[in-house]
Amino acid sequence: MDIASPDRACHELLVALAGRLPDELLWRLRDWLASGGRVALAAVVPRELLRHRVALTDEERSSMAASLGAWGAAPRLLDAVLPAYVLPAPPAFGPDPDDTDVTALTALAVVRGDPGCTELRLARRADGRRVVLVQGAERPWALTGVLQRVLRAHGERSPNVEVLPADVEPPAYHRAVIAATLPVWTREPIGVAS
Amino acid sequence: MDASGAPSVTELLLAVAGRVDDDLLAWARELITVGEDGRAIELVTATLVAEQVALPPEVRAAIVQASRAVRSEIDAARALAPARPEVGCRHRFDPAPAGIAAGRITAALHPVLARQAAGCSLWLTWRLTPAGGAPGPLPHPVVLVELPGAEPALSADVLAYQVMTALERAGTPASVEVLGADDELHGYHREALRTARPVEQAGNTPKPQPTRQPVAAPVAAPVAPPAAAEPPRSGRRRAAGDTGGSRPRRQGPRPTPAGQGGDDVPRRRARPTPAGPAKAPAADAPAEPAAVHPPDAEQARPAASPRPAPAPVERPSPPCPLSGPLIQPLMAPLLDPTIDDDDPLGLSRIGVPPHRTSEPWDREWVTGSWSEQVVDLFDGRSPAPQPEPKPEPEPEPRPKPELAPAPPAAEPEIDAAGLGLRPESVSKLSATDRALLARLQAELGPRTRRMRAGVPGGESQNGRTEGHETPPEAG
Numbered sequence: 001m002d003i004a005s006p007d008r009a010c011h012e013l014l015v016a017l018a019g020r021l022p023d024e025l026l027w028r029l030r031d032w033l034a035s036g037g038r039v040a041l042a043a044v045v046p047r048e049l050l051r052h053r054v055a056l057t058d059e060e061r062s063s064m065a066a067s068l069g070a071w072g073a074a075p076r077l078l079d080a081v082l083p084a085y086v087l088p089a090p091p092a093f094g095p096d097p098d099d100t101d102v103t104a105l106t107a108l109a110v111v112r113g114d115p116g117c118t119e120l121r122l123a124r125r126a127d128g129r130r131v132v133l134v135q136g137a138e139r140p141w142a143l144t145g146v147l148q149r150v151l152r153a154h155g156e157r158s159p160n161v162e163v164l165p166a167d168v169e170p171p172a173y174h175r176a177v178i179a180a181t182l183p184v185w186t187r188e189p190i191g192v193a194s
Numbered sequence: 195m196d197a198s199g200a201p202s203v204t205e206l207l208l209a210v211a212g213r214v215d216d217d218l219l220a221w222a223r224e225l226i227t228v229g230e231d232g233r234a235i236e237l238v239t240a241t242l243v244a245e246q247v248a249l250p251p252e253v254r255a256a257i258v259q260a261s262r263a264v265r266s267e268i269d270a271a272r273a274l275a276p277a278r279p280e281v282g283c284r285h286r287f288d289p290a291p292a293g294i295a296a297g298r299i300t301a302a303l304h305p306v307l308a309r310q311a312a313g314c315s316l317w318l319t320w321r322l323t324p325a326g327g328a329p330g331p332l333p334h335p336v337v338l339v340e341l342p343g344a345e346p347a348l349s350a351d352v353l354a355y356q357v358m359t360a361l362e363r364a365g366t367p368a369s370v371e372v373l374g375a376d377d378e379l380h381g382y383h384r385e386a387l388r389t390a391r392p393v394e395q396a397g398n399t400p401k402p403q404p405t406r407q408p409v410a411a412p413v414a415a416p417v418a419p420p421a422a423a424e425p426p427r428s429g430r431r432r433a434a435g436d437t438g439g440s441r442p443r444r445q446g447p448r449p450t451p452a453g454q455g456g457d458d459v460p461r462r463r464a465r466p467t468p469a470g471p472a473k474a475p476a477a478d479a480p481a482e483p484a485a486v487h488p489p490d491a492e493q494a495r496p497a498a499s500p501r502p503a504p505a506p507v508e509r510p511s512p513p514c515p516l517s518g519p520l521i522q523p524l525m526a527p528l529l530d531p532t533i534d535d536d537d538p539l540g541l542s543r544i545g546v547p548p549h550r551t552s553e554p555w556d557r558e559w560v561t562g563s564w565s566e567q568v569v570d571l572f573d574g575r576s577p578a579p580q581p582e583p584k585p586e587p588e589p590e591p592r593p594k595p596e597l598a599p600a601p602p603a604a605e606p607e608i609d610a611a612g613l614g615l616r617p618e619s620v621s622k623l624s625a626t627d628r629a630l631l632a633r634l635q636a637e638l639g640p641r642t643r644r645m646r647a648g649v650p651g652g653e654s655q656n657g658r659t660e661g662h663e664t665p666p667e668a669g
Contacts, residue, residue, distance in 0.1 A: 024221065028241070031328050037244020043267030044240050051233075074267060149328045157217055157330065157367075 034145020
């Protein structure tokens with residue numbers, strides 16, 4: 001995996017933790033990353049992984065070391081994170097019937113403004129939570145923060161925003177979203193269109 | 195504040211109200227309630243660090259001290275934004291913003307006011323300004339709970355958690371700020387209290403009738419100064435770095451709701467003292483509102499107020515849409531729910547037991563005894579079912595006075611000549627056949643005689659002669 005920067009590595013780690021950490025915590029961690037709260041992430045993420053007994057794959061552990069480790073996380077806590085051999089099955093998803101409401105249109109307006117975005121999908125998780133999935137972004141962690149705040153302003157207390165970097169294989173959670181939905185909006189990637 | 199002089203976690207959360215998002219504050223209070231103070235402080239500190247919130251010096255110092263106390267991984271002294279003295283309150287509140295109805299919130303708070311928050315004063319206002327880096331929708335409701343005394347029945351953390359949970363379950367989440375009797379008021383809470391309205395008056399709750407005692411007269415009635423009725427409070431130590439004296443305390447004069455008068459009157463004394471369950475509306479109050487408080491807690495509360503206890507609010511019942519003639523059904527219901535499946539004819543009502551006996555119906559159906567059962571509608575007895583049909587005994591002839599008695603059995607006389615039969619042929623017939631033949635002849639004889647007399651040719655109506663009808667028997 002190409003780890004260009006600690007921010008990107010941390011973003012990929014937080015994307016991979018979708019569905020494995022509580023929503024009310026995960027959106028906050030992503031918001032801290034968008035705000036530049038690296039110290040906060042380095043202190044809280046390892047403890048929360050241990051508290052919820054979330055196990056990480058080798059690739060995820062590399063992302064954690066490249067980001068949280070670089071930001072001063074305690075090596076003792078990083079070493080204590082459990083290794084994962086089999087990831088939990090993703091939840092069920094379905095199309096979002098409210099994909100044309102004000103929140104969806106606002107999210108679409110934000111996504112269209114990012115030149116790196118190529119696709120927007122809206123899904124509903126089995127528990128009824130709305131999931132916004134975006135493919136491609138120049139700074140995916142920053143776009144995640146913006147979309148989360150948009151959704152919170154519209155009443156989503158724990159927004160589920162998943163921004164997948166362009167060159168990263170989607171995790172199982174996001175593959176399930178992609179398999180269950182159709183894109184609300186698409187655009188040819190930059191450099192592909194003539 | 196604990197024995198070491200450091201502010202408690204509850205006081206820390208009061209100090210950061212309005213500086214972080216409301217969901218984080220609610221989450222932290224829930225964590226404190228369940229005893230996870232360390233996690234609560236770490237989350238709040240991390241959020242303040244991530245969002246680089248500039249805190250007043252005393253609040254920043256308290257956060258740093260608390261973070262060290264819980265052994266957080268964050269070096270708050272270095273990571274927090276530099277302190278900045280607070281000048282005024284940057285938040286704005288509105289007790290009744292346009293387009294916002296507080297009915298659901300007040301309805302959810304009335305049971306709380308009667309039980310968990312009995313003796314407390316509940317206030318409601320709406321914040322018009324965002325709080326935190328990722329605020330929720332605005333206006334945001336803020337519920338202010340003022341504890342009645344220095345030793346409330348429930349601690350501020352527990353009460354805040356319970357009120358929050360009640361509002362969450364009612365589908366109306368709101369921020370809940372519980373203010374203790376000795377808590378200092380920050381600018382956030384001062385501004386919120388300045389605009390807040392009592393829960394009884396907030397929203398669309400109808401005002402009581404003029405003949406009744408007003409439910410809440412928060413600031414209008416001048417009363418004696420608080421020092422005359424309240425026990426002297428022990429001096430409280432302030433948090434490290436607290437400027438001391440820059441923030442008014444609860445005992446002093448407090449700002450009053452705009453437009454309600456009562457300037458320079460201590461708000462604590464001016465507000466109505468809730469007299470237990472009598473303050474809550476009777477319609478919303480549970481049956482046993484005071485049962486959750488131990489007797490000593492009840493006694494520890496302020497004694498009966500010199501003011502009369504506010505009467506419960508009697509909400510006018512909404513007009514019934516089915517009042518008047520429409521309340522009567524226009525037609526009888528098609529299905530009578532009172533019909534008994536075992537007695538569809540209502541035989542039991544006239545003294546007849548239901549047809550169903552102890553034997554199941556399926557056995558009757560299989561054996562065919564259902565077709566043999568006879569129910570006497572008048573004496574209520576039914577013959578016992580018999581698994582196999584047996585020859586019935588001869589029933590005793592019942593006297594029938596209106597009918598002539600049956601003639602004794604005798605050999606029927608047959609006019610063989612009239613029928614065109616020979617006597618030996620008649621003698622060969624059985625007794626039953628002879629009886630039938632005699633009966634037939636008795637019925638047809640007069641008519642046959644009339645036909646013979648009126649029709650000389652002896653031709654019948656169908657064109658046949660008698661000779662053809664009764665051919666002579668051979669042999």
